[in-house]
Amino acid sequence: MKKQDILNAESKRKEIVIARKNMEEDQNVLIYFSLIDARYKMMFRNRKRINSIGTVVHFCKK
Secondary structure, three states, X not given: OOOOXXXXXXXXXXXXXXXXXXXXXXXXXXXXXXXXXXXXHHHHHHHHHHHHHHHHHHHHHO
């Protein structure tokens, strides 16, 4: 996620979600996952916003 690599981040998030289902609950792990998941969601929303802005700019130039 630090590199803003959305595809890699999405793949890693799926792995973590699956692994989390198979592990005992640990408060520290849950807190860390919540932070990572929030960062992923923020990155994904920002990427969607940038793409939609680019689409608008491209549309206006035509």
